[in-house]
Structure formats: structure tokens, C-alpha cells
Amino acid sequence: MKTFYIETFGCQMNVHDSEKVIGTLLERGYSQTAEPADAELILYNTCSIRDKAEQKVFSRLQQFKKESGKGKVFGVLGCVAQQEGERIFDRAPHVSLVCGSASYNKLPELLVQIESGGRRVTGLSLDTEDTFETALTRRDNPHRAYITIIEGCDKSCAYCVVPFTRGPERSRTAESIFKEARELAQMGYTEIQLLGQNVNSYRDPSPDGMDFATLLRRVGEIDGLKRVRFTTSHPRDFVKEIIDAIDGNPVLCNHVHLPVQSGSDRVLSAMQRLYTHADYMRRIEWMKRSPRRIALSTDIIVGFPGETEQDFQQTMALVHEVGYDSMFSFKYSPRPNTAALGLEGTLDENEKGRRLAILQETQRSIQIRRNAELIGSREEVMVEGYNPGTAQWIGRTSQNRTLNFTDAAGRQFGPGQYLDVLVTRSGPNSLAGEAVN
Numbered sequence: 001m002k003t004f005y006i007e008t009f010g011c012q013m014n015v016h017d018s019e020k021v022i023g024t025l026l027e028r029g030y031s032q033t034a035e036p037a038d039a040e041l042i043l044y045n046t047c048s049i050r051d052k053a054e055q056k057v058f059s060r061l062q063q064f065k066k067e068s069g070k071g072k073v074f075g076v077l078g079c080v081a082q083q084e085g086e087r088i089f090d091r092a093p094h095v096s097l098v099c100g101s102a103s104y105n106k107l108p109e110l111l112v113q114i115e116s117g118g119r120r121v122t123g124l125s126l127d128t129e130d131t132f133e134t135a136l137t138r139r140d141n142p143h144r145a146y147i148t149i150i151e152g153c154d155k156s157c158a159y160c161v162v163p164f165t166r167g168p169e170r171s172r173t174a175e176s177i178f179k180e181a182r183e184l185a186q187m188g189y190t191e192i193q194l195l196g197q198n199v200n201s202y203r204d205p206s207p208d209g210m211d212f213a214t215l216l217r218r219v220g221e222i223d224g225l226k227r228v229r230f231t232t233s234h235p236r237d238f239v240k241e242i243i244d245a246i247d248g249n250p251v252l253c254n255h256v257h258l259p260v261q262s263g264s265d266r267v268l269s270a271m272q273r274l275y276t277h278a279d280y281m282r283r284i285e286w287m288k289r290s291p292r293r294i295a296l297s298t299d300i301i302v303g304f305p306g307e308t309e310q311d312f313q314q315t316m317a318l319v320h321e322v323g324y325d326s327m328f329s330f331k332y333s334p335r336p337n338t339a340a341l342g343l344e345g346t347l348d349e350n351e352k353g354r355r356l357a358i359l360q361e362t363q364r365s366i367q368i369r370r371n372a373e374l375i376g377s378r379e380e381v382m383v384e385g386y387n388p389g390t391a392q393w394i395g396r397t398s399q400n401r402t403l404n405f406t407d408a409a410g411r412q413f414g415p416g417q418y419l420d421v422l423v424t425r426s427g428p429n430s431l432a433g434e435a436v437n
């Protein structure tokens, strides 16, 4: 029996890629282990978005180095694999397989080489045509499924490594997306998340060239689906029709993740984001005017080269102005190959840390306020599980908030079930409530 262990770092795209890799391995007769110690093949699906993420995989590889003599085979997949390529063999000589996400369709071939004792096997091409073999995907969650609609990224944000690790944009045909979504609905999945580095630039490669808003609308009409989400959006390609689609169909979740990165036009321009503060706010206005209460989340980078105190204050002003429901915020981290490496005005780590702390503290108080506004409202949740520690069920709302709840009638709920919950309390990161009969 051939055994493998896989650990995944990074974004939902990576999580979903791992589901495809797992399917491919199971198909080849491997079985998955929960512990690396029990596996013959140890895989890390890696992220290189910030230096910290990249370092994680090398420290993992170091940890298990002593095991390599005992016949274990190590493989590095994903973004660090693509970024570092064969250099990984120098940094961690016990690694045998290095494969980037654009080459996962070559994985069966690479595994054959590994199984016959191959050392230093690589899949690093970025120009593969057919990366969308989905039939083997082994989904982890029986209720919520990811579907990749577009791979890669054609933007060139000055800080970002993704165009180098995931290659140019490749949209999948709308027909194959609908087919997969319909099959998932028939299998009992009720929630679908459409994935891409920039879903808004989706364009069906077949002659009718369907755009993202139309695709979204059509996926929302598939029988059996109760929730459809999408991530990530780029403000430049985010059109009003997306909000119109959400307004028109409650299946499309009332949550939009729209990374802004900075509130300063000077910094946005240096980042090559292709929009201004005003362009961004126009999109926020569309959402605020929606009859549905659309939750808003974002990503922000502090300490980009040349960011002055005044630029940072403009980011803070934008954060107050928008009042995000949630936020991911980061200190700028220099990445290989990116344009920002050539910029002057590097900030020291302490100053980046100071700005990040101020931003996060402000966002925390905004979230306390935003969540408190929901007290007294009735929200539909999808049950995710039960927390014996707090004796509460865990639910998720359409707005993507965690809503923990109890039930006076003492009913039992299963993951994937939908019910209404009355919100009675709130905190910075979640809501609490009582199931409605």
C-alpha cells in the first residue's frame, strides 16, 4: 500500500488544488494518512505570498529531514515550488518532487517517475493548456464546494508574486463550470464558491465570451444550490452588473471581498493597482445602495515602499469611511521578481508593525460596532458543527459571519443544515443567538 500525507498552506485556491491532488493520488492507489510519520510520500502545497508563508515550508522540511533516510519521499507543490523551482533541491536536498500548480495535470506522470525511484522530478511549466481536470477532485466538505473558474493573473501589482507563481489568466469554459456545478448540486452540495485570483476578469473562452456577472447569475439559478460565493475580486474589473445580480437573487450571498490595499492614490499608483480611491469608493457606493445588506471585506497592506504617514492616514480614513465587516491586513513583505523590489523608501519593520497595530485596533472597534448592529435581526445560517466547550452550534450566515447559537427546544442539528437564528449578542469576530422554531 502506498501512503501519502499532504499539508496545505495559503489561499482557498491552494486548498482546492490540494483536493485535486488528493483525488489524483487516490486514483493511483495511494491512501492518505493523518500524520506525516505514517506516510511514505510527504507533500507540502505551499504559499509564497509573504516571506513568512514561504519560510514555513522550509522549516517543515527541516523538521522531517532526519526521516528522509527511512525511505520517505518529499514533494513541494504550489507557489513556492513554482517560484523557487530547482533551487529547492539545493535548499532542501532530501526533496524529490517540485511541482507548480499549473503543472498538476502532469502529476500522474511525475508520480510514475517517483515510484520508479526518480530523484529531482519537476513540473514547472507555466504554459500548460489543460489545467482543469476536475473529475478526480476529492472534496473535503460534503456541503460546500469550491469550483475554479479562472486560473492565474494578468495584473501586475508591484508587490505580488502570484503572476509568477500561477502564470497568466486562463478562464475555463462556462459550459464545464455549469456542468460541474450541476453535478455538485445533484450530489447534495448546497453551497458553491467560485474561485480565481481575479474572478471579475473571467471571460468564457468559447465564442459567446460570457462575462463574470452573467456566469454568476447563471450559477445562482442552478437547482438545489442555496448559496453561491465568489472570491477574489479586483476593483478595476468589478462592474455594477455583479451587484445587480446579487440584488436579483438571494442565492448569491450578500458578501463581497474587495481588496483595496491602500487608501492613498499615490500608493495605489506605485502598487500599479489601476484604480484610484474615488474609483474604489464608487464601487462601495453601489453596494451600500443595494436593498440587500451586502457585507464588505478587504485586504490592506501597510508599509509599502514610500508609504508616508499621510498616505497611511488616508488608508485609515478609507477604513472609517467604508466600515468593513472584516479585514485581512498585512505588513508589506518584499517578494522575488516583483516590481516593488526596485522602489525606494523601504520602511523598517517596527514602523510597519506600528501602522499594522493601529489599523487592526481600529478595525476591531469597527467590527464591534458592525456586528452589534445585527442584534435583533433574524439570519439564516448553514450549520458548520457543534462546540462542546461552549455548548453552542456553529453557523455561518450569508454575509459570511460566524453565528454561534443555542436551541431552547434542544434539537440536534447536522452540518450542512439551514435554519433561522435570532441574533442576541455580538463580539468583534462573531455573533451569538437563539435558533428560531
Ligand code: 5AD
Residues within 6 Å of the ligand: 049, 050, 159, 160, 161, 259, 261, 299, 300, 301, 330, 331, 332, 333, 334, 335
Ligand atoms: N506583502 C504583503 N502582503 C501581500 N499581499 C500580497 N502580496 C503581498 C506582499 N508582498 C496581500 C494582499 C493580497 C492578499 C492575498 O495578500 O493584500 O490581497
Ligand code: SF4
Residues within 6 Å of the ligand: 009, 010, 011, 012, 013, 014, 046, 047, 048, 049, 078, 079, 161, 162, 165, 166
Ligand atoms: Fe499563496 Fe497567492 Fe499562491 Fe494562493 S496564489 S497560495 S495566496 S501565493
